[in-house]
Amino acid sequence: AQRVTQPEKLLSVFKGAPVELKCNYSYSGSPELFWYVQYSRQRLQLLLRHISRESIKGFTADLNKGETSFHLKKPFAQEEDSAMYYCALRGDSWGKLQFGAGTQVVVTP
Amino acid sequence: EAGVTQFPSHSVIEKGQTVTLRCDPISGHDNLYWYRRVMGKEIKFLLHFVKESKQDESGMPNNRFLAERTGGTYSTLKVQPAELEDSGVYFCASSQQRGFQETQYFGPGTRLLVL
Numbered sequence: 001a002q003r004v005t006q007p008e009k010l011l012s013v014f015k016g017a018p019v020e021l022k023c024n025y026s027y028s029g030s031p032e033l034f035w036y037v038q039y040s041r042q043r044l045q046l047l048l049r050h051i052s053r054e055s056i057k058g059f060t061a062d063l064n065k066g067e068t069s070f071h072l073k074k075p076f077a078q079e080e081d082s083a084m085y086y087c088a089l090r091g092d093s094w095g096k097l098q099f100g101a102g103t104q105v106v107v108t109p
Numbered sequence: 110e111a112g113v114t115q116f117p118s119h120s121v122i123e124k125g126q127t128v129t130l131r132c133d134p135i136s137g138h139d140n141l142y143w144y145r146r147v148m149g150k151e152i153k154f155l156l157h158f159v160k161e162s163k164q165d166e167s168g169m170p171n172n173r174f175l176a177e178r179t180g181g182t183y184s185t186l187k188v189q190p191a192e193l194e195d196s197g198v199y200f201c202a203s204s205q206q207r208g209f210q211e212t213q214y215f216g217p218g219t220r221l222l223v224l
Contacts, residue, residue, distance in 0.1 A: 004151075043215050043216060044152075044200065044215040051209055086151075086152065094206070094207045094209070095157055096142065096157055096165060096168070097142075097144075100151060101150065
């Protein structure tokens with residue numbers, strides 16, 4: 001069965017500290033993986049996708065097919081990174097997204 | 110360019126009543142999706158329109174939910190009759206492309222509370 005798991009509901013880090021959000025997935029084929037972010041009072045927006053292999057706002061994520069993981073990392077957290085982060089999977093080349101439960105990140109000064 | 114808009118932003122109704130949610134996608138976007146997040150759970154896919162046709166409605170929970178997209182522009186999602194477990198946030202998303210370049214743009218959501 002297709003599944004996206006984000007084991008941490010809440011992640012609290014200090015400003016300047018590294019942050020890593022875990023995402024594991026199960027899918028029989030080759031999925032496309034995404035990270036979406038929702039800042040306070042804003043709409044859900046795409047942060048990055050694995051196929052682009054780019055860094056957005058200092059965040060990177062590497063698809064590890066052996067471990068079926070797509071963890072999101074940032075070396076130095078900023079207060080503006082406080083938000084809800086969702087890992088999502090798309091099994092077909094386009095269409096519906098399957099989301100994890102989300103991780104709330106709180107960056108304290 | 111205006112983003113995806115949803116109306117209403119909030120709705121409070123009693124069990125057994127009917128509610129209709131509306132989504133206006135970004136102009137020119139053929140793909141329109143409905144998702145919902147029930148309290149404490151993950152965001153779940155409901156259905157996908159391509160223009161006016163239902164491409165995938167595998168996520169619709171039951172026949173109390175009816176989605177339409179007349180003319181391939183805006184979409185409505187009707188819940189009739191509403192039950193307590195329908196409470197949650199209903200998101201709409203739209204996209205223009207197909208294939209690996211597809212990016213879904215989300216609306217602000219409609220918060221539905223069924224009492």
